[in-house]
Amino acid sequence: MFRKLDEIKVLRDPVHGYIHVELQVIWDLINSSWFQRLRRIRQLGGAYMVYHCAEHSRFSHSLGVYEIVRRIVTEIGDIEKALNEQEKVTVMAAALLHDIGHGPYSHALESVTGVSHEVFTCRIIEENTEITRILENCSEGLAKDTADIIRHRSANPLLYQLISSQLDADRMDYLLRDAYFTGTKYGEFDLERILRTLRVEDGRLLVVKGSGVYAVENYIMARYHMYWQVYYHPTARSYEYILHALFRRIRDISSGEDDLLPLFRPLVNKKKISLDDYFKLDENSVSFGFEKLTEHPDPVIRDLSLRVRDRKLFAYADSSPGGNRKIRNRLRNEGYDLKYYFGRDTVAQNPYIPYNGDHNEAIWVRMSDGSIRELSNASNIVYSLIHGPAHDDNKVFFPEDK
Amino acid sequence: MFRKLDEIKVLRDPVHGYIHVELQVIWDLINSSWFQRLRRIRQLGGAYMVYHCAEHSRFSHSLGVYEIVRRIVTEIGDIEKALNEQEKVTVMAAALLHDIGHGPYSHALESVTGVSHEVFTCRIIEENTEITRILENCSEGLAKDTADIIRHRSANPLLYQLISSQLDADRMDYLLRDAYFTGTKYGEFDLERILRTLRVEDGRLLVVKGSGVYAVENYIMARYHMYWQVYYHPTARSYEYILHALFRRIRDISSGEDDLLPLFRPLVNKKKISLDDYFKLDENSVSFGFEKLTEHPDPVIRDLSLRVRDRKLFAYADSSPGGNRKIRNRLRNEGYDLKYYFGRDTVAQNPYIPYNGDHNEAIWVRMSDGSIRELSNASNIVYSLIHGPAHDDNKVFFPEDK
Amino acid sequence: MFRKLDEIKVLRDPVHGYIHVELQVIWDLINSSWFQRLRRIRQLGGAYMVYHCAEHSRFSHSLGVYEIVRRIVTEIGDIEKALNEQEKVTVMAAALLHDIGHGPYSHALESVTGVSHEVFTCRIIEENTEITRILENCSEGLAKDTADIIRHRSANPLLYQLISSQLDADRMDYLLRDAYFTGTKYGEFDLERILRTLRVEDGRLLVVKGSGVYAVENYIMARYHMYWQVYYHPTARSYEYILHALFRRIRDISSGEDDLLPLFRPLVNKKKISLDDYFKLDENSVSFGFEKLTEHPDPVIRDLSLRVRDRKLFAYADSSPGGNRKIRNRLRNEGYDLKYYFGRDTVAQNPYIPYNGDHNEAIWVRMSDGSIRELSNASNIVYSLIHGPAHDDNKVFFPEDK
């Protein structure tokens, strides 16, 4: 029913070996301008300022998530049987497109625009773009079905469990991929083993066989370590904070439009951003914009954009009332506007969130006697982790002493 | 002072890249017949019955431990300065020789002879063997000093902390090595990072810089997973149990000596085993002995030695009063001698044992403010693990239903 | 004499494990805006259109070349002794800066501007930039000495042999790095082994010990395969051709300046490009420029820039008089301007170029009897390769049939 390519296309990928494409619709999506745009959006925001090789894009991550889902729905017997052809194609498309709505430096950008990238993902899939047309030409209703997976509204919850849950293809790919490109070992876990132990309960719930619990524990720990070592690295957060301050300053001072690149205008006027404008917002264009801003009349914009361009980051310290007061006093004396030059940031990470009312959110284990247990009841390690003391990190960021 | 080789010898090693030998005494030890004998003793007892590639010997592990210690005492500034030349050579020799007293299938063997391999290690170092002569020719007293490290009696506790503590070169090498040869990823951790963060407190206590805590957590988890996935694998324990039963049966029925290979006699008569006899007890000779025993008049010996040779292992089940009773009844009906055909085995593993009165046994962290904390006070993960529920596994082993 | 950092800085790198920085001058160079700009220039031009993960920048490659040179001048005894402190610092700086003059899509750009990136490298080092000031503040004359290594004019030829010869740190890093990021194994070779066998003859000539010949053969083969599998991949060349055609078209039609971004003007007017303008020419800004050009009045520019942005590449075929004629006829009929829409490209690669009069250009081997042989006289493999039939590939590129 779904058209296949004359010959399977294989794309070399260091994380998975190869990405395999057999369906015409997937190949067309990959070759669309919206998907190619993901080459211009990096996977890691500030972290590549710490790990200099982590320059990989959301393009390769999206292919990786697709590949994991493709393997699950074709190679894991239980899931292969639980889904029909239409569902398989839809979930592969959703895997490929799940990050299509990301913009440049998403975290900082979203905090200024107030619009999450998931909203853009669904708009790009459904608002009559090239993507919409490819999906609809393939099968009527495919665009909506694909977006429904992103929105967690599929009739069969199995579909979104594969893409977005605590044990999903998205996390599995980004942990392995970010570990590979940062050069850390922390994110490594046994993907093969996890895939082999996936099963389906009642046709709707993804579960792991008991013999896979060790591999899942390993994955949970990998995630924990990647968060603290990579994603929450204070230097990365320093960079993110400056981006954030820069976007805020742009918004705060730009009443008119003359003094800014057209590129940045959608951020300033409060209207809904058109997809055409959004398309052009990639890291290349924004980086060019920052370069331009280094000559802007406003000294705060000039300084912050130079800092972004040349990696002149803020210092950081553990947040404490006394310490913060001292720093703020110094900054005031040196003439800094604290609104942009003093930031506080608390990060916390739960290695795993146990069952809280929504079955689709937890990880479930099928024990050898057939019973189903929630992960923290099947693993001492996970139980200990979620009942142990919370781990958070509260830091302040500010310009170094001159 | 210590004689160096004309040219550094490098031995290719897949785990460390190369093993570097610069000192004559180390080179002579490696070339001794006692050290070469370690090629005939496998690193993993029963586990290579599960992971078929884990056929590596204590020879390569011993070189690996030496290499880690060599790097620590020459490359880590703090430790390089804390030790004098004599201490460095001694701890490198101890690293190389720490397992020299291992016999074939050590666990099973020790439980029959009642003598631990550490006793043999010290005897081989000190009882006027080729090893003793090499050490004493190099420097008078070196044999005793080396054995003192093994016995935890060095004047400077730093020396045995490097070889045998909860964060030592022995564990670091075997986790990485066993992971490599089993083909699991569980044992991998960031050795480089841990080495770089090692420091010395007060000239006597090994500590880790605070920035190394994540790497240590990772190492603790690696150890945890290797125990449950590899060392405590029920199939490995089944094999160990049969070895154990076979050794016991040999001891129980052999009053005289005629019916056994000379090889096994030291196990039977209760005299102290001579080092000459011990030398000949390697896995090759014992394996040959097992082959011979497949033709022994005693049917239990015949059966158990065939099981060892051909990997006809016992089945296993979780231990429970009711279940065990049923199994034992069946076995009795089938004519099995339960003394050798029904075994119980409980394993438990503490990922980390916190401070219990002996400073040298815990892992210590130097925080960024200079204070020293015991690991479980510096790591939420480790704190959670040791305060969470204990993890043990209680199994019974027995012949399968015919 | 040369100022050291309080603590060695280590940057995580997946290819080398860590990049080590001990000298203040190296740290300052890394933190300069010119060096940070290399994050915005990719290492591989068209090849990342084939190998989607090859998104790495010249920033990480430059750090890698520096690290290899640092290791050679500090760890390889023979070279460590042959160079004085000043020479060591200079060659490390040259390693770090050897690619500092690269612009975006260098090959295509250079063919339009007619200026090679080496010229810019020397200008950036010597023309009173931030780089010049860092070098001169460290040691008077260091800027010129560094540029002299790039220009192959150092008093001691050993210095530029390390950076730019047939067995140099540049090639060694890029083969390993490109292999890592493309995910191919072809570029892998035994770096450790080659480094260990490097020696110095007469204080001026880099040679390899005879025992290293196999590793060098392996490296030569790795290079050969990387060229044909990655660098000369027809799809990569198709992308390069389109870039080239686009740059040419910009130059050809832009008499005035109104219709172009200021960014591209230096390419059009024939004046010497200022370093300030060159600084702003990075892949981000040029990519933004291409996006703008998709709305340019000229249809050729519009089409070509769209093709670059969305990866709508030209088809390719083996070049042949008859085949080319047919294609050109079709293109003419379809209204294409053949100047931009039909390209021919011949690539050829010598795995190794033997001695041709300049000692510094060949690879030399010190045999076990102390004699020195040129590589092709010490290796049957290399001899066979350079005396075998030449390998070239002659292709034409053109828009696919509509």
Added chain:
Amino acid sequence: MFRKLDEIKVLRDPVHGYIHVELQVIWDLINSSWFQRLRRIRQLGGAYMVYHCAEHSRFSHSLGVYEIVRRIVTEIGDIEKALNEQEKVTVMAAALLHDIGHGPYSHALESVTGVSHEVFTCRIIEENTEITRILENCSEGLAKDTADIIRHRSANPLLYQLISSQLDADRMDYLLRDAYFTGTKYGEFDLERILRTLRVEDGRLLVVKGSGVYAVENYIMARYHMYWQVYYHPTARSYEYILHALFRRIRDISSGEDDLLPLFRPLVNKKKISLDDYFKLDENSVSFGFEKLTEHPDPVIRDLSLRVRDRKLFAYADSSPGGNRKIRNRLRNEGYDLKYYFGRDTVAQNPYIPYNGDHNEAIWVRMSDGSIRELSNASNIVYSLIHGPAHDDNKVFFPEDK
């Protein structure tokens, strides 16, 4: 038709990830005592005396060859279609059993017994052993069909091309495996790529698609380097020579049988070795025998067996009339029997042997135009290699100066 296991068995393997067993007959063969015996025969004879981690057995290699063949006949469409079910099972069994006839230190042993291990392989498969019974119980005639593949007598030559040709599963596995366990990179090549480009011509000839030529070149080079760096390493050959001399000496002096272990008797009397006796000849038993021989009355046997046990190897030098004369004179003066204490050994390796009359022996490439070329006509590299100067190494081995 062929019975499947209730659940696929997966064995962890560091080279292939997992070995998959789906068929009962394969599982039974693996669990037979003959196959388990391969755990007691090392893959590499002398080479593990150089590369200390290369302690892996023919057991893991045999599983690896099976796994490659299993993947080829189930995953490569062209081959999957060319073979019927019976042929697929037969070739998988042959892959698993192709080395079943190997004895301890095969090369040295064969040169003394004059019987090749292939003869034993076929005897073990066909002479009513446990192996024969497993095969025949599965399907009548399967034993002979399996042995026919080993003997290159199958009706369909495709079957033995997969197991034993210049591009076969045997070589592919041992190169990768030996590279992994020695820790060298030389043996690595892109197995995935080669497998994906395998095709069948006329239902009977294995060919490689033109796009796979680079991967095949890489494999040819890997083989070349493994031979010279590992298999032909002079130290490995020194060890092999001593084994060989020891076996010869045993044969030469043992007229009677009293002075030898029963184990070695089959080597001495010239009768055909029974499979029962051959079964007991493994490296463990022979190693035990060597230990015994260190106390033998004959001084040559005593010395040579000590050398084997303790790795006291012979020195080596390039063979030359003058040099050899000098060495032989010295040895005579020192009282050595040159028959056992002076050996000459010439090794030569053809990276590839082109078509010489037997189609099944060459590697064939299907070009993009559908024509079939012999590899050396499709690859410049291979053409150059086979037309370049021959590479051989002629060495003598002898005891070092006392």
